Amino acid sequence: MRMVLTGHKGQLGRALLPLLAGHEVAGVDLPEYDITDRGALRAAIRDFRPDLILHPAAMTDVEGCARDPDLAYRVNGMGTQNVALAAAEVGAEMLYVSTNEVFDGQATEPYHEWAPRNPINAYGRSKLAGEWYVQNLLTRFFIVRTAWLYAPGGRNFPHRILQLADERGSLKVVADEVGNPTYVVDLARAIAALIETHAYGVYHAVNAGAASRYDFAREILRLSGRESIPVEPLALAEFQRASTPPAYAPLANNAAAALGITFRPWQAALAEFLSA
Ligand SMILES: NC(=O)c1ccc[n+]([C@@H]2O[C@H](COP(=O)([O-])OP(=O)(O)OC[C@H]3O[C@@H](n4cnc5c(N)ncnc54)[C@H](OP(=O)(O)O)[C@@H]3O)[C@@H](O)[C@H]2O)c1
Numbered sequence: 001m002r003m004v005l006t007g008h009k010g011q012l013g014r015a016l017l018p019l020l021a022g023h024e025v026a027g028v029d030l031p032e033y034d035i036t037d038r039g040a041l042r043a044a045i046r047d048f049r050p051d052l053i054l055h056p057a058a059m060t061d062v063e064g065c066a067r068d069p070d071l072a073y074r075v076n077g078m079g080t081q082n083v084a085l086a087a088a089e090v091g092a093e094m095l096y097v098s099t100n101e102v103f104d105g106q107a108t109e110p111y112h113e114w115a116p117r118n119p120i121n122a123y124g125r126s127k128l129a130g131e132w133y134v135q136n137l138l139t140r141f142f143i144v145r146t147a148w149l150y151a152p153g154g155r156n157f158p159h160r161i162l163q164l165a166d167e168r169g170s171l172k173v174v175a176d177e178v179g180n181p182t183y184v185v186d187l188a189r190a191i192a193a194l195i196e197t198h199a200y201g202v203y204h205a206v207n208a209g210a211a212s213r214y215d216f217a218r219e220i221l222r223l224s225g226r227e228s229i230p231v232e233p234l235a236l237a238e239f240q241r242a243s244t245p246p247a248y249a250p251l252a253n254n255a256a257a258a259l260g261i262t263f264r265p266w267q268a269a270l271a272e273f274l275s276a
Pocket residue numbers: 006007008009010011012013028029030033034035036055056057058059060075079097098099100127145146147148149150154
C-alpha cells in the first residue's frame with residue numbers, strides 16, 4: 001500500500017515507521033510540512049496518491065493548548081480537517097489518533113468506544129474537533145483513542161519521574177487522576193494490525209489495566225530499582241496546571257478486542273520499556 005504518515009518524527013510516528021516497512025510511506029511533519037497549510041498539504045497528498053493516511057500529528061502539549069486554544073483548534077481541529085479533505089480528494093482511507101481526553105473523567109468505569117464525549121480542556125476539545133471532521137468528511141476511517149503514551153526518547157511521564165527522582169530524592173504524585181499507561185510500541189503494533197482489517201470505526205487502544213499517576217510512578221521507581229524513593233500522594237486539585245485533565249478516564253478496549261487485537265497489562269509493557 002501507499003501510505004502517508006503525519007507526525008512521523010513524534011513518539012508514535014517513530015514506533016510506526018518500522019512496522020510499515022513493507023509499504024511505501026511518505027512522512028508529513030514539521031518543519032517540511034505543516035498540516036495547517038491546507039494548499040501545500042493537499043498538493044503533497046495529491047502528488048503521492050496514498051491508499052491510506054495515518055494521522056498521529058498533533059499539538060500534544062496539553063498545557064500549551066490551554067494557554068493558546070485557538071492554536072490547538074488550528075492544529076488538532078482544522079489540521080485534521082485538512083488531512084481528511086485530502087484523504088477524501090484522493091479516495092484514501094484515514095486513521096486518526098485521538099485521546100481519552102475527549103471524555104470528562106466523571107465515569108465510574110472505563111469508557112467504552114461509544115460513550116458520550118464531553119471534553120473539559122482545550123486539548124480534548126481540539127482533538128474532539130478532529131474526530132468530528134473525520135467522522136463527517138469520510139466514510140472509510142478509523143478513530144483510535146489512546147492515553148498516557150510513553151516512548152524511548154520521548155517527553156513523557158516515565159522519563160520525568162526518573163529525572164525528578166534522581167534530582168530531588170522524593171516525589172509528590174497525583175493519586176486521583178486515573179488512566180492507562182500505554183507503551184507506543186504496543187499501540188503501533190495494534191494500529192498496524194487494525195489497518196489490515198479495513199473494519200472502519202472507533203477503537204480504544206491502550207495497555208490493559210488502569211492506574212493512577214501515583215501507581216504509575218511507584219511502578220516506574222520499583223522497576224528501575226528506586227523503590228526506596230518516597231512518594232507522597234497528591235490530590236489533582238492541589239496540583240496547579242494550565243490544563244485540568246479528566247480525573248477518571250481509562251479506556252475499555254471492546255472493538256479492537258472483538259477483532260482479536262488485545263494488549264498486555266501496562267506493568268508488563270513498562271517493564272520491557274525500562275529494561276530496553
Ligand atoms: N502523548 C500522549 O500521552 C497521548 C495520549 C493520548 C493521545 N495522544 C495522541 O496520539 C498522537 C501521537 O502522540 P505522540 O505522543 O506521538 O505525539 P508527539 O510525540 O508530540 O508527535 C506529534 C508530531 O506531530 C508533529 N506536529 C505538530 N504540529 C504539526 C503540524 N502543524 N504539522 C505537521 N506536524 C505537526 C510534531 O512536531 P513538533 O514536535 O515539531 O511539534 C511531532 O513530530 C497524537 O495525535 C496525540 O493527540 C497522545
